[in-house]
Amino acid sequence: MIFYSGFSLSNEGSFFEPYLEKSEYTVAGFSYGAIKAALHASEATKRIDTLQLFSPAFFQTKKESFRRLQMGAFLKSKEEYIENFLVTCFAPYKSQEVELDKDASEAQLRELLYFEWTQELMESIVSKGIRIEVFLGLEDRVIDVQGAREFFLPYATITSIRTGNHFLQEYT
Numbered sequence: 001m002i003f004y005s006g007f008s009l010s011n012e013g014s015f016f017e018p019y020l021e022k023s024e025y026t027v028a029g030f031s032y033g034a035i036k037a038a039l040h041a042s043e044a045t046k047r048i049d050t051l052q053l054f055s056p057a058f059f060q061t062k063k064e065s066f067r068r069l070q071m072g073a074f075l076k077s078k079e080e081y082i083e084n085f086l087v088t089c090f091a092p093y094k095s096q097e098v099e100l101d102k103d104a105s106e107a108q109l110r111e112l113l114y115f116e117w118t119q120e121l122m123e124s125i126v127s128k129g130i131r132i133e134v135f136l137g138l139e140d141r142v143i144d145v146q147g148a149r150e151f152f153l154p155y156a157t158i159t160s161i162r163t164g165n166h167f168l169q170e171y172t
Contacts, residue, residue: 001026002040004033006089007057007112008082008104015167016054019135019159028052031089031142031166032112042124051125053134053156055166057112058148067113074109089166091141096169122155132156137164 001022003013012030013020020028025047029037034056041051059067074081082104087095125132134156136145143166149158163170 001028002037003027004029004036004040005101006031006033006055007108008085008101009033010099010101012098012167015169016052016135019052019054019133019168021050021052021133023049025049026052028054029056030054031057032108035112035115038117038121038125041128041130042121044128048128048130051130051132053132053152054168055137055140055143056117056134056148056152057115058117058143058145058151059113060116061144061147062113070113071106071109074106078104085142088141090169091165092139093165093169093171096167117151122152126155133159135159135161135168137161137166137168137170139163140166142166 001020001024005012016030027037027041027048029035034053037051037053041048082100086098090096132155134152136149136158138145138160152158161168161170
């Protein structure tokens, strides 16, 4: 299995253990990593059976002012931005320990915020016979969950976690 990490994160796959399909023919990604996983699947020449997208970064419905605000906050203080970002990822629940990728960059954040999921990308993946699974937390305060659900529904099996946050963690 290949797993792509979210923006500013490393080794967070354990959060998705209940859902991860651990097969050598599975590609998975969380948030920003879902973008990387989808691009990998669309370009792959080797066998992939399943593409798993956990809380895929979906910002194409957001206004330009939102994107500028995010970029400005990151440029002002990368550390403070990532700290606030993680609080939002875990909201409405208590933050948990995560491993950070110290190489998180402005270019990665820009790619995440401006990436556009397209019909062509999804059809190129589906046309290869790859099964797509999308997992969305309905309490996610990072992405546009409803917009993502509507976009991915024609191409994927959608699993909605009723009280799940961006990390798909539920209140216990």
